[in-house]
Amino acid sequence: xxxxxxxxxxxxxxxxxxxxxxxxxxxxxxxxxxxxxxxxxxxxxxxxxxxxxxxxxxxxxxxxxxxxxxxxxxxxxxxxxxxxxxxxxxxxxxxxxxxxxxxxxxxxxxxxxxxxxxxxxxxxxxxxxxxxxxxxxxxxxxxxxxxxxxxxxxxxxxxxxxxxxxxxxxxxxxxxxxxxxxxxxxxxxxxxxxxxxxxxxxxxxxxxxxxxxxxxxxxxxxxxxxxxxxxxxxxxxxxxxxxxxxxxxxxxxxxxxxxxxxxxxxxxxxxxxxxxxxxxxxxxxxxxxxxxxxxxxxxxxxxxxxxxxxxxxxxxxxxxxxxxxxxxxxxxxxxxxxxxxxxxxxxxxxxxxxxxxxxxxxxxxxxxxxxxxxxxxxxxxxxxxxxxxxxxxxxxxxxxxxxxxxxxxxxxxxxxxxxxxxxxxxxxxxxxxxxxxxxxxxxxxxxxxxxxxx
Amino acid sequence: xxxxxxxxxxxxxxxxxxxxxxxxxxxxxxxxxxxxxxxxxxxxxxxxxxxxxxxxxxxxxxxxxxxxxxxxxxxxxxxxxxxxxxxxxxxxxxxxxxxxxxxxxxxxxxxxxxxxxxxxxxxxxxxxxxxxxxxxxxxxxxxxxxxxxxxxxxxxxxxxxxxxxxxxxxxxxxxxxxxxxxxxxxxxxxxxxxxxxxxxxxxxxxxxxxxxxxxxxxxxxxxxxxxxxxxxxxxxxxxxxxxxxxxxxxxxxxxxxxxxxxxxxxxxxxxxxxxxxxxxxxxxxxxxxxxxxxxxxxxxxxxxxxxxxxxxxxxxxxxxxxxxxxxxxxxxxxxxxxxxxxxxxxxxxxxxxxxxxxxxxxxxxxxxxxxxxxxxxxxxxxxxxxxxxxxxxxxxxxxxxxxxxxxxxxxxxxxxxxxxxxxxxxxxxxxxxxxxxxxxxxxxxxxxxxxxxxxxxxxxxxxxxxxxxxxxxxxxxxxxxxxxxxxxxxxxxxxxxxxxxxxxxxxxxxxxxxxxxxxxxxxxxxxxxxxx
Numbered sequence: 001x002x003x004x005x006x007x008x009x010x011x012x013x014x015x016x017x018x019x020x021x022x023x024x025x026x027x028x029x030x031x032x033x034x035x036x037x038x039x040x041x042x043x044x045x046x047x048x049x050x051x052x053x054x055x056x057x058x059x060x061x062x063x064x065x066x067x068x069x070x071x072x073x074x075x076x077x078x079x080x081x082x083x084x085x086x087x088x089x090x091x092x093x094x095x096x097x098x099x100x101x102x103x104x105x106x107x108x109x110x111x112x113x114x115x116x117x118x119x120x121x122x123x124x125x126x127x128x129x130x131x132x133x134x135x136x137x138x139x140x141x142x143x144x145x146x147x148x149x150x151x152x153x154x155x156x157x158x159x160x161x162x163x164x165x166x167x168x169x170x171x172x173x174x175x176x177x178x179x180x181x182x183x184x185x186x187x188x189x190x191x192x193x194x195x196x197x198x199x200x201x202x203x204x205x206x207x208x209x210x211x212x213x214x215x216x217x218x219x220x221x222x223x224x225x226x227x228x229x230x231x232x233x234x235x236x237x238x239x240x241x242x243x244x245x246x247x248x249x250x251x252x253x254x255x256x257x258x259x260x261x262x263x264x265x266x267x268x269x270x271x272x273x274x275x276x277x278x279x280x281x282x283x284x285x286x287x288x289x290x291x292x293x294x295x296x297x298x299x300x301x302x303x304x305x306x307x308x309x310x311x312x313x314x315x316x317x318x319x320x321x322x323x324x325x326x327x328x329x330x331x332x333x334x335x336x337x338x339x340x341x342x343x344x345x346x347x348x349x350x351x352x353x354x355x356x357x358x359x360x361x362x363x364x365x366x367x368x369x370x371x372x373x374x375x376x377x378x379x380x381x382x383x384x385x386x387x388x389x390x391x392x393x394x395x396x397x398x399x400x401x402x403x404x405x406x407x408x409x410x411x412x413x414x415x416x417x418x419x420x421x422x423x424x425x426x427x428x429x430x431x432x433x434x435x436x437x438x439x440x441x442x443x444x445x446x447x448x449x450x451x452x453x454x
Numbered sequence: 455x456x457x458x459x460x461x462x463x464x465x466x467x468x469x470x471x472x473x474x475x476x477x478x479x480x481x482x483x484x485x486x487x488x489x490x491x492x493x494x495x496x497x498x499x500x501x502x503x504x505x506x507x508x509x510x511x512x513x514x515x516x517x518x519x520x521x522x523x524x525x526x527x528x529x530x531x532x533x534x535x536x537x538x539x540x541x542x543x544x545x546x547x548x549x550x551x552x553x554x555x556x557x558x559x560x561x562x563x564x565x566x567x568x569x570x571x572x573x574x575x576x577x578x579x580x581x582x583x584x585x586x587x588x589x590x591x592x593x594x595x596x597x598x599x600x601x602x603x604x605x606x607x608x609x610x611x612x613x614x615x616x617x618x619x620x621x622x623x624x625x626x627x628x629x630x631x632x633x634x635x636x637x638x639x640x641x642x643x644x645x646x647x648x649x650x651x652x653x654x655x656x657x658x659x660x661x662x663x664x665x666x667x668x669x670x671x672x673x674x675x676x677x678x679x680x681x682x683x684x685x686x687x688x689x690x691x692x693x694x695x696x697x698x699x700x701x702x703x704x705x706x707x708x709x710x711x712x713x714x715x716x717x718x719x720x721x722x723x724x725x726x727x728x729x730x731x732x733x734x735x736x737x738x739x740x741x742x743x744x745x746x747x748x749x750x751x752x753x754x755x756x757x758x759x760x761x762x763x764x765x766x767x768x769x770x771x772x773x774x775x776x777x778x779x780x781x782x783x784x785x786x787x788x789x790x791x792x793x794x795x796x797x798x799x800x801x802x803x804x805x806x807x808x809x810x811x812x813x814x815x816x817x818x819x820x821x822x823x824x825x826x827x828x829x830x831x832x833x834x835x836x837x838x839x840x841x842x843x844x845x846x847x848x849x850x851x852x853x854x855x856x857x858x859x860x861x862x863x864x865x866x867x868x869x870x871x872x873x874x875x876x877x878x879x880x881x882x883x884x885x886x887x888x889x890x891x892x893x894x895x896x897x898x899x900x901x902x903x904x905x906x907x908x909x910x911x912x913x914x915x916x917x918x919x920x921x922x923x924x925x926x927x928x929x930x931x932x933x934x935x936x937x938x939x940x941x942x943x944x945x946x947x948x949x950x951x952x953x954x955x956x957x958x959x960x961x962x963x964x965x966x967x968x969x970x971x972x973x974x975x976x977x978x979x980x981x982x983x984x985x986x
Contacts, residue, residue: 003549004585014576015584016529016560023530045596045627046495047505051534053917063921065897070497071628073844076600083497086468090498093466094898106528107596107628110566137528138561138597210966212901212925371555390536393554 001397005371007378017371018390020314021340023137024145025103026052027174029066031149032101034198036219039097040066043084043115043132044105059408060177060204060416065214067091067100071107080113085122092125095214099222102132103149109136129222131156141341142407143241143316146174150198150245157222158229160253168279169231169255170196171246173238173262173318174407175421177201177218182419183237183263183272189285190276195224195231205417229253233279237272238262238318240343261349263421264322264429265329266295272422291423298430303331305434305454312336314373314387315406317346317366319420323386323405324350324364326426328357330433335362335382342367370394384436401436405429457890457906461899472496476893478827480886487882488832491893492823494631494841500897502794502820502917505627507531509636509821511593513717514644515623517541517668519551520697522587525558526574526605527595531627532558540670540934543695552587561597570603578612578620589619589698591643599626619698621647631841632821632894634716634797638845641720644692644701645848649725652702656858660755661687663707665722665733666714666798669694671939676946677713677738680771684748684763692718705729705856709754711736711747715878716797716819716826726876727850730859732866735878738942740805741772741779750873771944779810782951787811789910789958792903794895794918795932797822801881803913803932806941808884810951815907817881818892827891829880897921911958926966928957 025042029052032040042049049068056064067090069075069083084102091100102115115132124130133152135145150171170187172180180201187194202218228234234249234257236242246257258279263272269292277284310333313323317339324334337350343366350364363376374394385391385402389410395402409415419425438454445451455463458479465473475490495501504512511531515523516538525532536556545551559577561570574592581590590612592605609622621643625636662681667674674694681688689707690700704725710733712722722733734754736747745768752764789812793800797819804814819826825833861869869875885891890907892899900918904927912922913932922929930936930953938953940946 002554003545004552004555006584010580010584012580012584014559014573015524015580016532016556016558017584018536018556019529019533019558019560021529022533023528026530041498045505046501046503046632047508047627048530050502050504050508050917051530054915055534057916057920061920063918063924065500065921067498067500070495070501071596072494072631072841073628074840076596076628086496087498090469090496093469094464094499105596106530106566107600110597110600136563137530138566139563141529206924208924208966210924210926212921 002374002393005374005378005397007375009375009379016369018374018393019340019369020338020373020390021141021143022055023106024135024140024142024148025105025137026055027142027145027147028101028103028133028135028149029053029064030056030174030200031146031198032103033064033203034200034219035099035101035153035225036221037098037215038219039091039095039100041068041087041091041100041102042066042105043069043080043102043113044107045071048105055408056204058410061413062204062206064204067095069108076107076111079111080108081118081121084115084118088122088124088130092128097215099129099131101149101152102130103135103145104132105135106137109134109138129156143174143341147241147244150242151248153197153225154228154245154248154252157225158249158253159226161230163230164232165227165230167193167195167227167231169228169234170194171234171236171238171242172196172199173241174316175238175262175319176416176419177203177205178417178419179421179425182422182425186263186273186288186422187276189288190273190280191282192276192280195228196220197225197228229255231255233257235260235272235275240317240321240346261325262318262322265326265426266292266423267329268322268325269422269426288423295423295427295430298427299330302430302434305437306330306332308333309384309437310335310382311384311386312338312373312377312382314338314370314391317341317343319406321346321349321353322421323429325353326429327386328353328359330430333359333362335380336373336376337362337364338368338373339366340369384433386433401440403432403436405432457888460906461890461902464898464902469496469499478891480882480889480891482886486828489824489827489891489893491819491827492631492634492821492842493839495894501894502896502915503632503894505633506625506629506636506639507593507595507627508535509633509717510623510625510640511535511636512539513633513668514637514640514693515591515593517543517553517693518591518696518698518701519543519553520546520587520699521589521591522552522557522581522585523591523593524577524581525593525595526570526598526603527559527561528597529558529560531595532556539668540937540939541668541694542672542675543669546697552585557581566597566601569601570598571608574603574605574608575611578608582616587618589621589648592620592622594622594624594626596627599624599628619648619651630845634821634823635841635845637717638720641718641724642846642848645721645724648698648701649721650702650705650729650853650856654703654706656706656708656856658687658706658708660685660757660760661689661707662751663689663704663710664691665710665712666716666718667691667694668714671935671941673738673940673942673946676940676943680744680748680767680943683767685760686751692721705731705853707731708860709734709751711751713738714796714798716822724848724850728853728857730852730857732860733876735874737802737805739799739802739946741809741944741947743802743805744943744947753873754869754875775944775948778948779951782948782955783810785955786951789813790815790907792816792907792909792912793932794818794820794892794900794914796820797826799932801826801884804881804884806947806950809947810954812954814885814889815909816890816892816903817885818895819881820894822893825878825880827880827882827893829883830877901925911954928963930954930957
């Protein structure tokens with residue numbers, strides 16, 4: 001497995017091998033799926049849309065609907081306006097969404113299609129909406145695309161009303177529906193009247209009822225997105241993803257925001273709860289304190305299994321920061337912390353976390369790839385990998401246990417339903433990581449060393 | 455209204471006008487019908503088609519295990535095609551296989567503005583430093599064609615600089631109308647640059663190439679096992695578990711076996727012209743079809759020993775699966791299926807389904823051409839449109855050194871009457887009796903077809919799988935075999951039957967409706983009762 005990967009590290013300036021990121025449009029598509037009765041539309045070649053739908057369906061094990069402008073060579077020469085106008089008409093005719101969310105691709109960006117002008121020129125049925133976001137694949141990553149689509153919706157729809165609607169807005173970041181549900185549950189326990197945007201719960205984790213609903217009940221409604229312009233405050237969770245759309249909303253509607261990390265592990269969840277409590281003027285209910293206390297209790301009970309265990313943590317910026325923080329809280333050593341997305345802020349934040357816990361000799365990089373990570377591991381191995389499915393090649397090559405967390409997970413089930421945020425999510429992560437380490441200990445133990453009780 | 459008309463009923467003017475020619479209802483067996491295919495999809499219809507890059511890199515080149523296939527473009531395309539389409543491949547003797555890797559130039563905005571050639575060269579330099587492969591293939595994505603990077607010049611530079619094989623493919627996603635264009639471009643590149651470059655001579659008696667066998671789920675290995683048992687030598691496989699090293703020698707085979715004709719018939723034809731190698735259409739999907747294919751191969755080679763071994767192997771393989779086969783046939787007989795994949799498989803699998811008594815009531819292809827529906831004989835009547843004219847047709851001349859006909863003309867003509875030599879039947883041959891065929895099917899039509907025909911199982915891909923399952927219909931992916939396989943040959947056939955049975959009868963289907971929706975949960979007496 002991965003036998004062509006040498007131990008010797010060579011500097012690469014052009015070649016990307018085994019990336020740890022993908023392109024903007026798929027993030028935009030995922031964000032748009034978190035809007036109720038929305039059809040994501042990919043303005044580019046058919047392949048983009050096909051790959052993105054495939055990718056999302058593989059992660060969520062759910063239908064990922066989206067349409068395409070089906071560019072041909074002619075469209076590249078003459079511009080994609082005609083294709084887009086036809087597509088919008090057909091999508092409303094045949095699939096009847098309330099809103100179409102157009103995102104661009106490297107193709108339509110390179111030829112310079114002006115989507116906003118096309119939208120103004122097209123005939124849109126009464127009561128229907130078309131929005132767009134620019135998501136060139138040659139810039140940023142799927143994380144940036146997710147944020148850009150949020151900004152697109154805000155730009156088109158958010159409205160500042162004279163009077164505040166008294167609500168708060170929660171931007172959940174690039175997380176699973178299960179995480180969104182957990183963030184909402186906690187906000188609910190804090191008596192927050194919230195709008196979550198986007199919200200893929202109820203869409204990308206829809207139940208099987210024996211009949212297919214193209215637009216399941218979940219998703220942020222258009223009214224709610226409009227109302228984002230008049231909320232009291234935005235809680236932008238996963239700030240490296242959601243700060244940009246929060247700034248967009250601030251600029252457009254003068255809504256204040258708090259940019260926060262994803263509530264993963266103890267401290268970041270504490271921060272989420274404290275911010276909510278402070279802003280909502282609500283006491284933290286006993287039930288939350290109970291959950292927190294349970295988590296800390298387990299951390300104490302199990303700490304010996306985590307102490308100084310080394311980990312390689314990789315994936316998307318905010319998720320990796322959250323995982324790293326929790327690993328540190330558990331007493332682990334996150335030896336390698338890597339994201340594929342180019343974002344210096346990530347590296348700074350990761351380094352600050354490591355420094356805070358006195359974790360020396362750890363490495364944090366953005367704009368990295370899994371080939372690089374593998375080479376580090378070859379030179380100095382770790383006890384466990386925590387990250388996405390693509391790390392399974394390394395896990396097999398080096399015989400290191402892998403705990404799947406983040407996006408994408410293509411080879412397991414249930415993950416998108418179960419949170420890794422909040423105290424309950426941390427409890428689950430602790431169980432996943434702990435089980436992987438302890439299963440390994442059992443597997444490797446000599447007969448005389450096998451522990452019945454651990 | 456028949457089913458076809460019901461399917462089209464929702465469409466307004468222009469969409470109707472387009473789609474009506476792509477949907478055919480066969481009223482009776484054997485009535486020839488024309489279908490529109492390999493034409494542009496209607497923008498806005500939620501189709502399953504991919505792009506030219508997906509056909510070239512994803513389908514044909516991706517499985518080549520000793521080749522570094524470098525995607526030249528922004529990161530997405532390379533990333534999505536990482537891990538291939540379950541094209542299994544064993545590592546070489548040194549343990550190396552590049553198909554576990556994803557290589558990309560990960561173009562950034564400045565590269566798009568100032569050109570990406572420099573970065574491409576640098577990437578190749580780094581590939582040579584780190585991996586030192588014998589062959590590199592460069593695949594372009596959309597923006598590369600638009601900014602005009604000369605990837606072919608870079609390939610020539612790499613060849614000259616490193617003394618390796620390096621082939622560039624201008625397979626930008628917007629070319630053609632589907633993956634199909636990419637197949638053709640990949641075929642051209644392999645033909646021009648790789649096939650026949652080893653210098654080896656044709657010196658074997660029963661040597662074959664397997665064309666269009668991508669070893670998904672291990673299909674190629676299963677077929678190879680059978681062929682070796684009979685006494686054939688497999689020179690090269692295009693391209694499942696295939697390699698540059700093998701394909702160089704492809705010109706030394708006596709016969710080309712064409713499995714997925716949609717993706718590879720170009721090479722079969724070109725090799726006939728250049729090397730005189732005949733090709734026959736085989737189909738190792740389905741028990742009956744596997745037997746037919748093996749027997750036709752024996753007829754082609756006209757060797758008594760080979761014929762005998764063919765019958766022995768068939769008999770042994772049949773005996774091996776007989777019990778399981780009968781058990782599944784008894785369980786599956788009488789069920790109905792819908793099947794919508796690719797450009798050859800929707801037909802191939804109908805034969806396998808029929809082996810177990812399952813009737814295909816609706817079928818279609820994603821990116822087929824008319825001949826895949828109607829049979830190869832319609833080829834001459836198809837006028838190329840603007841999109842297909844954009845894909846290069848190579849002019850092939852007989853090779854001075856290697857051209858050699860296996861059969862004389864008389865024998866060839868006689869064989870043509872007996873076996874599928876240089877021809878294939880279309881899907882329509884096996885449909886009829888009110889069944890519906892849909893070309894370039896879309897999400898809406900899929901939903902509607904399921905509603906109209908209520909098939910017991912629907913085979914397609916992951917983009918519609920979960921939608922279909924949510925509608926209460928079992929669905930299996932026939933692109934990836936839902937991570938199972940092999941499905942080819944005799945053993946594969948029973949694997950397929952097992953998987954089909956499992957998906958139709960898994961206990962979870964019984965739980966779709968919660969009991970409280972069909973049974974009362976509250977009991978009590980209304981009113982005052984007897985003593986009131």
